[in-house]
Amino acid sequence: xxxxxxxxxxxxxxxxxxxxxxxxxxxxxxxxxxxxxxxxxxxxxxxxxxxxxxxxxxxxxxxxxxxxxxxxxxxxxxxxxxxxxxxxxxxxxxxxxxxxxxxxxxxxxxxxxxxxxxxxxxxxxxxxxxxxxxxxxxxxxxxxxxxxxxxxxxxxxxxxxxxxxxxxxxxxxxxxxxx
Amino acid sequence: xxxxxxxxxxxxxxxxxxxxxxxxxxxxxxxxxxxxxxxxxxxxxxxxxxxxxxxxxxxxxxxxxxxxxxxxxxxxxxxxxxxxxxxxxxxxxxxxxxxxxxxxxxxxxxxxxxxxxxxxxxxxxxxxxxxxxxxxxxxxxxxxxxxxxxxxxxxxxxxxxxxxxxxxxxxxxxxxxxxxxxxxxxxxxxxxxxxxxxxxxxxxxxxxxxxxxxxxxxxxxxxxxxxxxxxxxxxxxxxxxxxxxxxxxxxxxxxxxxxxxxxxxxxxxxxxxxxxxxxxxxxxxxxxxxxxxxxxxxxxxxxxxxxxxxxxxxxxxxxxxxxxxxxxxxxxxxxxxxxxxxxxxxxxxxxxxxxxxxxxxxxxxxxxxxx
Numbered sequence: 001x002x003x004x005x006x007x008x009x010x011x012x013x014x015x016x017x018x019x020x021x022x023x024x025x026x027x028x029x030x031x032x033x034x035x036x037x038x039x040x041x042x043x044x045x046x047x048x049x050x051x052x053x054x055x056x057x058x059x060x061x062x063x064x065x066x067x068x069x070x071x072x073x074x075x076x077x078x079x080x081x082x083x084x085x086x087x088x089x090x091x092x093x094x095x096x097x098x099x100x101x102x103x104x105x106x107x108x109x110x111x112x113x114x115x116x117x118x119x120x121x122x123x124x125x126x127x128x129x130x131x132x133x134x135x136x137x138x139x140x141x142x143x144x145x146x147x148x149x150x151x152x153x154x155x156x157x158x159x160x161x162x163x164x165x166x167x168x169x170x171x172x173x174x175x176x177x178x179x
Numbered sequence: 180x181x182x183x184x185x186x187x188x189x190x191x192x193x194x195x196x197x198x199x200x201x202x203x204x205x206x207x208x209x210x211x212x213x214x215x216x217x218x219x220x221x222x223x224x225x226x227x228x229x230x231x232x233x234x235x236x237x238x239x240x241x242x243x244x245x246x247x248x249x250x251x252x253x254x255x256x257x258x259x260x261x262x263x264x265x266x267x268x269x270x271x272x273x274x275x276x277x278x279x280x281x282x283x284x285x286x287x288x289x290x291x292x293x294x295x296x297x298x299x300x301x302x303x304x305x306x307x308x309x310x311x312x313x314x315x316x317x318x319x320x321x322x323x324x325x326x327x328x329x330x331x332x333x334x335x336x337x338x339x340x341x342x343x344x345x346x347x348x349x350x351x352x353x354x355x356x357x358x359x360x361x362x363x364x365x366x367x368x369x370x371x372x373x374x375x376x377x378x379x380x381x382x383x384x385x386x387x388x389x390x391x392x393x394x395x396x397x398x399x400x401x402x403x404x405x406x407x408x409x410x411x412x413x414x415x416x417x418x419x420x421x422x423x424x425x426x427x428x429x430x431x432x433x434x435x436x437x438x439x440x441x442x443x444x445x446x447x448x449x450x451x452x453x454x455x456x457x458x459x460x461x462x463x464x465x466x467x468x469x470x471x472x473x474x475x476x477x478x479x480x481x482x483x484x485x486x487x488x489x490x491x492x493x494x495x496x497x498x499x500x501x502x503x504x505x506x507x508x509x510x511x512x513x514x515x516x517x518x519x520x521x522x523x524x525x526x527x528x529x530x531x532x533x534x535x536x537x538x539x540x541x542x543x544x545x546x547x548x549x550x
Contacts, residue, residue, distance in 0.1 A: 017514050020525065041223035046515070053526040069225050077181065081240045090509040091282055096226035096236045103222070120510030152533060154514065168292040 011113035016046040040073035040100035077102040127167020182216035188232035209414035256345035289336040289359040292415035310415035324452035341366040350376035369489035376427040378413035
């Protein structure tokens with residue numbers, strides 16, 4: 001189980017769906033208060049666009065970045081290309097925001113950064129890269145912070161474990177990973 | 180490489196650098212610098228440009244040659260910018276369909292036949308013959324409009340989409356080396372018109388090699404003789420000889436003249452799911468009516484319109500939707516991408532994606548024990 005201490009000490013690189021779902025479930029502020037949240041610039045743009053569809057919450061990402069509550073790096077496009085080039089045989093398609101999250105984690109191996117996602121394809125990719133320990137679900141983060149609540153299946157620990165394992169197995173079977 | 184592809188994508192939409200700069204809220208010199216590669220784009224800039232140009236981000240990293248995108252319009256939209264935007268939307272749908280087929284391992288090359296008759300020998304008789312052969316090969320039965328789309332999509336892997344087109348535009352088609360044959364219909368047309376458009380565009384796909392040359396520009400219209408051949412083909416295909424004659428035989432007099440009441444023209448149009456014009460032009464061809472006779476008949480039928488309800492059209496083919504759900508369920512695409520493939524917002528897609536994922540998570544086999 002991911003501990004509260006671990007989560008608090010890591011950079012939580014969060015993708016668009018998690019930003020939206022954390023707002024919908026009313027836990028965004030708690031994440032900001034207790035974790036080091038990193039939102040790559042593409043995620044910020046995507047989240048602002050998606051949030052326009054919802055009346056029940058208001059996004060304040062720009063103010064939060066301004067106030068230093070959220071770190072928002074802006075990577076070169078070539079870093080996305082570098083992520084894609086790492087697993088040429090990967091069968092799925094990853095979105096730009098998620099790619100920038102992955103690129104940030106790969107570019108900063110010494111910063112103890114983890115990707116908090118709700119997407120199978122991201123977890124699967126981390127499995128291919130043998131980086132399952134760099135993946136975390138929103139459910140695990142909330143559990144570690146003592147904020148457990150019922151969440152959709154795609155935000156669960158079970159989904160994260162299933163898809164990272166599946167990615168790893170797939171990479172082994174395809175010969176991408178050799179033990 | 181990225182610069183060249185950025186310029187290609189912008190020009191495909193007929194946008195100037197200043198247009199792109201304005202929509203992105205950056206200086207024109209910024210777009211120019213990215214295209215000349217004197218400055219490297221940030222990831223977020225590239226994502227915004229990809230969104231504006233209607234292309235996936237990985238298009239800009241590709242090492243493949245720039246694609247040749249030729250669309251044949253039945254009637255091109257009056258506004259060139261609108262036309263280019265529709266054309267891009269159509270191609271984006273075809274590319275998404277192709278990607279989904281690849282990802283899910285369901286890619287099967289189209290086996291749609293091609294005609295090789297030389298262009299100079301292409302006359303009405305040839306188009307009629309092609310329609311007859313196809314009618315029997317496709318096993319279209321007594322009312323071809325009922326099953327034509329299904330057969331084209333499921334058996335011959337033609338990608339068929341329906342978008343709301345500009346009022347001035349009708350249907351379009353393309354035959355791409357990458358994703359195969361595809362047709363775009365006007366979602367706002369009445370369904371019997373769409374049926375005819377589908378058959379009309381099918382003619383263009385079958386005879387693509389006959390009438391098109393490789394160096395054609397990206398957006399083209401067929402000339403009048405080719406369009407007439409396509410109409411002749413469509414009318415023959417949707418109103419096939421035996422079932423059509425069976426219906427009109429009671430109205431042919433002893434001298435071989437057709438004397439059919441206007442109400443019967445409407446009835447035939449309803450039965451075959453085509454327009455009254457299609458019925459009359461089919462009769463005109465068969466009974467060798469003069470142009471004036473045909474026009475008089477069309478006017479007469481027009482003046483006695485009867486009420487007929489059109490069926491709405493879904494934008495996306497059911498197989499395409501099924502591939503999106505499969506790709507999402509199998510963890511091949513993200514939630515956001517699945518929503519984008521479905522042309523739904525994040526919020527609209529929620530119910531569809533979560534239900535499909537939960538209901539089929541295990542995808543357990545159905546086991547029948549004994550009899």
